[in-house]
Amino acid sequence: MPTYTLPDGKKLSFDEPKSGLEVAAAIGTGLAKAAIGWKVNGELHDLSWKAPEDADIQIVTFPRPGQQASPDALYLMRHSAAHVMAEAIQDVVGKDVLLAYGPPTETGFFYDMYVPAGKSISTDHFNAISGRMAEIIKENRPITRYEQGSEEGLRRLRAEGNKYKVDNAERALGLPSSVYRSSKPAPAAERQATQSLSFYATGTPGKNWEDLCRGPHVPSTGRIGAARVMSVASSFWHGDENSDRLTRVYGTAFPTQEELDKYLAQLEEAKKRDHRVIGRALRLFHIDEDVGQGLILWTPRGSIVRKELQTFIGAELRKQGYTEVFTPHIGRLELYKTSGHFPYYKDSQFAPIVERDDLDKACAEGCSCAELMHRVEGVSERFRSVMNDRTKAETITQDRVVPDDKLISGFLLKPMNCPHHAKIFASSPHSYRDMPVRLAEFGTVYRWEQSGELNGMTRVRGFTQDDAHLFCTDDQLPAEMQGCLDLVKIIFSTLGMKDYRVRVGLRAPDSSKYTGTKESWDKAEAACIAAAESLGVPFSKEPGEAAFYGPKIDFVVKDVIGREWQLGTVQVDYNMAIRFDLSYIGPDNKPHRPVVIHRAPFGSMERFCGVLIEHFAGAFPTWLSPEQVRVLPISEKSADYARKVERVLLDAGVRVSIDESPDRIQSKVKAAADDKVPYMLIVGPRDAEQNAVSVRARGIEKDLGAMPLEQFVSGVREEVSTRRATLDVKP
RNA sequence: GCCACCUUAGCUCAGCGGUAGAGCGAUGCUUUCGUAAAGCAUAGGUCCAGGGUUCAAAUCCCUGAGGUGGCUCCA
Numbered sequence: 001m002p003t004y005t006l007p008d009g010k011k012l013s014f015d016e017p018k019s020g021l022e023v024a025a026a027i028g029t030g031l032a033k034a035a036i037g038w039k040v041n042g043e044l045h046d047l048s049w050k051a052p053e054d055a056d057i058q059i060v061t062f063p064r065p066g067q068q069a070s071p072d073a074l075y076l077m078r079h080s081a082a083h084v085m086a087e088a089i090q091d092v093v094g095k096d097v098l099l100a101y102g103p104p105t106e107t108g109f110f111y112d113m114y115v116p117a118g119k120s121i122s123t124d125h126f127n128a129i130s131g132r133m134a135e136i137i138k139e140n141r142p143i144t145r146y147e148q149g150s151e152e153g154l155r156r157l158r159a160e161g162n163k164y165k166v167d168n169a170e171r172a173l174g175l176p177s178s179v180y181r182s183s184k185p186a187p188a189a190e191r192q193a194t195q196s197l198s199f200y201a202t203g204t205p206g207k208n209w210e211d212l213c214r215g216p217h218v219p220s221t222g223r224i225g226a227a228r229v230m231s232v233a234s235s236f237w238h239g240d241e242n243s244d245r246l247t248r249v250y251g252t253a254f255p256t257q258e259e260l261d262k263y264l265a266q267l268e269e270a271k272k273r274d275h276r277v278i279g280r281a282l283r284l285f286h287i288d289e290d291v292g293q294g295l296i297l298w299t300p301r302g303s304i305v306r307k308e309l310q311t312f313i314g315a316e317l318r319k320q321g322y323t324e325v326f327t328p329h330i331g332r333l334e335l336y337k338t339s340g341h342f343p344y345y346k347d348s349q350f351a352p353i354v355e356r357d358d359l360d361k362a363c364a365e366g367c368s369c370a371e372l373m374h375r376v377e378g379v380s381e382r383f384r385s386v387m388n389d390r391t392k393a394e395t396i397t398q399d400r401v402v403p404d405d406k407l408i409s410g411f412l413l414k415p416m417n418c419p420h421h422a423k424i425f426a427s428s429p430h431s432y433r434d435m436p437v438r439l440a441e442f443g444t445v446y447r448w449e450q451s452g453e454l455n456g457m458t459r460v461r462g463f464t465q466d467d468a469h470l471f472c473t474d475d476q477l478p479a480e481m482q483g484c485l486d487l488v489k490i491i492f493s494t495l496g497m498k499d500y501r502v503r504v505g506l507r508a509p510d511s512s513k514y515t516g517t518k519e520s521w522d523k524a525e526a527a528c529i530a531a532a533e534s535l536g537v538p539f540s541k542e543p544g545e546a547a548f549y550g551p552k553i554d555f556v557v558k559d560v561i562g563r564e565w566q567l568g569t570v571q572v573d574y575n576m577a578i579r580f581d582l583s584y585i586g587p588d589n590k591p592h593r594p595v596v597i598h599r600a601p602f603g604s605m606e607r608f609c610g611v612l613i614e615h616f617a618g619a620f621p622t623w624l625s626p627e628q629v630r631v632l633p634i635s636e637k638s639a640d641y642a643r644k645v646e647r648v649l650l651d652a653g654v655r656v657s658i659d660e661s662p663d664r665i666q667s668k669v670k671a672a673a674d675d676k677v678p679y680m681l682i683v684g685p686r687d688a689e690q691n692a693v694s695v696r697a698r699g700i701e702k703d704l705g706a707m708p709l710e711q712f713v714s715g716v717r718e719e720v721s722t723r724r725a726t727l728d729v730k731p
Numbered sequence: 732g733c734c735a736c737c738u739u740a741g742c743u744c745a746g747c748g749g750u751a752g753a754g755c756g757a758u759g760c761u762u763u764c765g766u767a768a769a770g771c772a773u774a775g776g777u778c779c780a781g782g783g784u785u786c787a788a789a790u791c792c793c794u795g796a797g798g799u800g801g802c803u804c805c806a
Contacts, residue, residue, distance in 0.1 A: 110801090115734095123736060233801030234734030241803050245733060248801070276799095280742080289779095289797050345806055416806070450732055450804070451797095459805090547806065566805085635763040662762080663769080670767040684765055696766060703766050 004057045017050040021219075024059045034061035036218040037076045044072055046145055046216040062223055062255060069255050078104035080143060080217040081133070081227040081253035083202055086111045087209040088132035089249065092125055099211060100164035100237065100246055107263075107562065108252025112235050114164065115247045126229045129249075133227050140222030141203035145215060153197035157212060164237065165212045169197050172214060180238065226260040227253035270560040275613035276456040282618050282676065284609075284626070285457060294454040294461030296606050301626035304655070305612070306605050308624050310442060312723065313466055313601065316490055320483050322438040322468060327420035329444060330411040333376070338387070338579055339419040340395075342412055343377040350448050350461075352376060354410035362408060376410065378402030390581055391515075417443035418573075418598060421469040422580040425594075430584040435594065436472035436480055442605070443467045457610030458565050464605045470597040471582065477524060477572070477595050481531040481553075484570040487601040488555055489535065491568070496725040497615060500567070503554045504532050505545030513548050516574030524572040524595070525551045531570075549575035555603075560614045567603040567611065572596075619676040619698060622727060623720045629656040630677045631693075632668040634684035636660075641688035645681060645709060652713045654720070673699025678727050679716065697727040707731035 003013045004023055012026060020038030024031045024047075037044055037060040040051045044060070051057065060076060063069040069077075082102035090097055093115070102111030115121055148156065150173050157166045163179040170177050174193025200217055201210045218224060228251060235248040254260040271277065279285050284302035291297060298306060317324070333352055336342035342349065354376060362372055377400065379387075384396045414420070421439045430437060444464045453459055472480050492500065506525050507514055514521065528551045532539045539553075546552060550572035556564050573596040576582070583591035602608040612620075622628050629649055633642035642658050649656040659668045665682060672680045681693040682703075692706040707730075715729035 120735080122734095231800055232735050235802045236733085239803070241733085245802090247734065250801075287798095293797075339806095341806065348805070418806095447805080452732065452734095452802080453804070455799090549806085561800090571806095632766085634765055637763065664762090664764055665766060666764090667768050668766090673767055680766080682766055686765075694765075699767060 002051060003054045004051065005055070007056075007058050017052045019050045020045065020047040020057075020059060023051075023057065027059070031059055031061065034064070035059050036062050036073060036223050037216055039072060044075065044216050047219050048145065049216070062218075062225075065256075069259075073255070074253075075104050076216060076218045077224050077255065078109040078253045079215075080221065081224050081251060082109040082111050083143075083200065083209075083211055083213070083217070084133050084136045084221055084224060084227065085109075085129065085229065085249065085251050086113070086211065087136060087202055088129045089113070089121065089125075090209070091132050092128045093121055094119060097121075098162045098164060101168065102211075108230060108250060110248050110250045112164075112237075112246040112248045114244065121232050121247055121249060123232070129229050130227070133229075133251075136202065137221045137224050137227065139203075140220050141208060142220045143217045144201045144203070144205055145198055145217070146201070146205050147196045147198050149196050153199075153212075157197075169212055172197065180243075224253055225255040226257040227251060228260060228264075267561070273560040273614050273617045274456075275458070275559075275610040278613050278618040279457070279610075281674075282626075284613065284618075287456075292461065293451060294449060294459070296457055296460055296462070302609065304626040305620065305624050306609055309602065309605065309608070309612075310466070312494070313487070313491065316487055317438075317440050317468070320438070320487070322440040325421065325424055325439050325441050327417065327424070327441060327443065329414060329446075331414055331419060333410050333412055334379075334383070335419045335423070336412045336415075337379055337383070339416070339422070339576065340579060341415055341419070345415065346377070348447050348449065349415050350413045350446055352410045352412050354408050358408040358410070362406075372408070375402050375406055375408040378407060380404050380407060387579070390578055413446040414443075415445055415447050417441055417445060417465060417467045418469055418576060418596070419580070421467075422576055422582060422596075425469075425471050426580060426582055430471075430594075432473060432584055432586045432592070435584055436470050436476050437594075438468060438470045440466075440468035457606045457613075458559065458563075460604075460606050463607065465600045466602045466605065467598070467600050470599065471577075471584075471594040472597065473584070473586075473592070474520070474523065474595055477597070478527040478530060480597055481527050481570060481572075482534060484597060484599040484601070485531045485535060485553065487599075488568045488570075491601050492555075494723050494725070495612065495615070495621075497557065500537075500555050500557045502532055502535060502537060502539035503545065503556055504528050504539055504541050505547070505552045505554065506541055506543045507546050507551070508544035514546070515549055515578070520574055520595075521551070524574075528553050528570075528572065547571055547573075549573045557611055559611060565607060565611060567608055568599075568601045569603060570597060570599040573598055620678075621723070621725045622678045622716065623723045625676075625678050626655065627657055627675065627677050628654050628720070629679045629681060629716065630672045630675075631656065631658040631681045631683060632665060632672065633658070633660065634665050634682065636662070638684050638688060642683050645683055645693060648709060648713060649716075652717055654713070654716055669696065669699065679712075679729065681712070695729065695731060697729075705731045 001013060001015060002017055003011050005011050012023065021032060021035060024035040035047055037047050039058040039060060040055045060070065060072045063073060086099050086102055096116050098114040100112040100114060102109065154169055157169055167177050167179050172194050197212060198214055199210050200213045200215060201208050202221060230250040230252055233248045235246050237243040237246055254263060282301065283299050284305065286297040286299055288297060333342060362375060379396060379400055381401050384401050387396050388394060424439055425437055442464050444462060446462045449459060449461055470480050507521060532553055552569060552571035554566050555568040556566050558564055576596045577593045582594055584594055586592045631642045631645050633639050639660060646656050646658045669680060676698060678698055680696040682696060683693055687693055687706060691709050693709050693712050694706045695704045695712060697704060712729060719728055
């Protein structure tokens with residue numbers, strides 16, 4: 001005799017387990033009509049599923065016109081839309097397309113499928129697929145669930161010859177995969193093992209299209225609303241690059257065509273905010289294929305934005321007791337063998353710059369490519385024993401040892417600044433009295449990112465970190481972490497960035513890949529969590545996301561099309577001090593290992609500016625604007641006064657320009673508005689007479705009226721010096 | 732790197748086998764004007780590069796480069 005509790009606390013009792021539809025009908029016919037699924041104890045189920053026991057329930061409904069669809073309703077619709085799309089693709093492209101995995105996502109859904117050699121799914125198919133989907137939706141076929149015993153079901157799937165579905169079934173049943181072979185272990189099933197397999201027919205089982213699926217789904221295809229194929233991409237089975245390559249087709253669905261159209265229009269709008277579009281329009285940066293992929297050329301206007309940010313953070317660093325250093329863009333290979341970066345991360349580094357004489361000598365010996373690499377990546381016996389002694393482990397294996405006269409030496413374009421900073425720390429003795437040592441540098445690093453991964457300013461091959469390394473004692477760690485987070489907080493609040501999430505990367509529970517002792521890790525993780533808590537914003541603890549050398553705190557923001565980018569980061573490192581044999585003298589007059597914090601509150605200047613351009617849609621606050629004020633003379637007759645106004649502003653340290661084109665004032669206003677200049681000063685004979693300026697802020701607000709020039713100058717200076725995020729100078 | 736798509740004037744794009752087009756921008760002239768585009772004129776192209784098919788290629792095919800969206804990766 002189950003009792004179901006509704007969200008408002010009302011209780012409904014029945015003689016026997018009831019389905020969602022029956023419960024909805026008991027509440028009201030309107031609700032039963034609108035119902036597309038139900039939530040039982042927080043878990044989403046088919047409407048036809050009967051809840052066996054007492055439970056908290058909630059009916060999920062198709063939204064009424066004008067009503068916002070709930071996330072649960074969208075989830076159900078989109079999950080079902082994925083099935084409909086898969087059926088449509090098999091109709092349009094061929095039945096030999098093998099389905100693998102098709103879940104809903106935040107903005108829609110996708111289906112991963114194996115497309116046989118010789119065939120492909122391209123954008124040319126999209127209209128046909130979307131059209132077929134519309135037909136299936138219009139047919140309003142019931143979506144029917146049925147179960148088969150595990151053996152029977154598996155037999156059936158094997159007979160169908162789709163190893164991906166066999167693999168899904170085996171994972172659902174908690175069996176080891178008989179088909180998935182890879183270097184990586186298959187990810188564990190997200191849910192508990194089931195006893196039988198569930199299938200969903202889009203229509204009548206045995207007659208219509210069917211798919212192995214755990215559900216849940218909407219009761220019929222007519223409940224999907226409007227759906228559309230969005231894009232096609234390649235993916236890997238189980239996300240494993242050594243595994244099969246699959247084709248991933250993305251789609252999205254909404255309750256109505258209007259909402260779908262609105263979503264598509266939003267995407268178009270978002271594209272206009274894209275930092276690559278604005279960056280070109282406002283001449284902020286340039287990427288030139290002759291210079292190289294992923295290498296940013298900062299143009300004069302963009303350089304101003306970056307310089308202002310650097311000046312801003314520089315002032316904060318001085319307040320916090322940092323000292324600034326400069327280090328070169330390259331370092332000896334041996335330096336990076338010491339830090340462990342080379343050759344461990346060689347796949348994401350630019351190839352080393354090797355000594356010509358060593359290379360010539362090896363070539364003269366007729367050295368093979370493999371041997372050449374071995375000699376570049378190898379170390380001397382002495383190096384090996386020193387390193388292994390420091391790390392107290394077989395960090396460097398015997399097979400990497402190369403005789404001294406065969407070693408090829410060279411340099412590496414630096415992928416990290418830390419080895420250089422470690423060497424600065426090591427260059428003089430340190431007492432516990434002068435700890436912590438905080439070395440800061442806008443250090444430019446180079447990493448070889450895969451070409452498909454490059455993206456405007458947000459993913460590049462050369463970038464400048466607002467880097468610093470804090471060498472501190474164990475006891476100082478919590479306070480230093482706190483200081484690092486304060487910096488990030490100051491940056492985000494000054495720039496009015498509120499939409500970010502904080503990720504605390506911790507150890508995986510069962511892993512031996514980490515360096516450092518358990519005690520020091522516990523302490524560092526506690527410090528990270530305490531520091532994150534002090535931020536006053538929600539954060540997620542993510543086990544397994546720590547670096548191998550220590551836990552970390554990352555700040556992640558979304559770009560205009562919803563992609564996440566990591567900006568600021570604070571990382572604890574127990575490894576570096578050991579590898580570089582760093583020490584300070586403690587009160588006991590004995591050497592101690594410092595802890596190192598790597599931190600970059602902006603992350604990289606490139607990525608941060610890219611995100612910032614989108615954040616402001618190019619309309620920077622005055623202090624960051626490349627051009628802060630533009631003087632617009634009404635006509636040439638007012639040019640002399642305009643130049644006088646410009647002179648006064650220039651002398652006040654304001655970035656000002658003057659528009660002396662023969663255009664009409666309307667045209668000049670539009671040009672300045674398009675360039676997102678914070679303040680326009682319209683000056684004509686009237687203003688000249690009174691030594692005044694007529695102010696207009698960024699074209700957003702209309703004519704603000706006239707004010708004395710001196711008053712405007714002091715207003716702008718005040719706004720800039722306090723780094724105000726809004727335009728506040730008004731008559 | 733993988734899959735799909737894209738690459739035509741400075742920018743945004745049309746043309747898709749038969750001699751290269753538009754809007755904006757630029758330049759010049761006229762206008763001297765009070766708050767989101769004055770008028771007229773002119774210049775501007777190896778149609779991403781290389782190869783092939785064809786009487787004929789921006790257009791069709793192949794290879795390469797660069798870009799976009801995903802996948803994978805991110806010390």
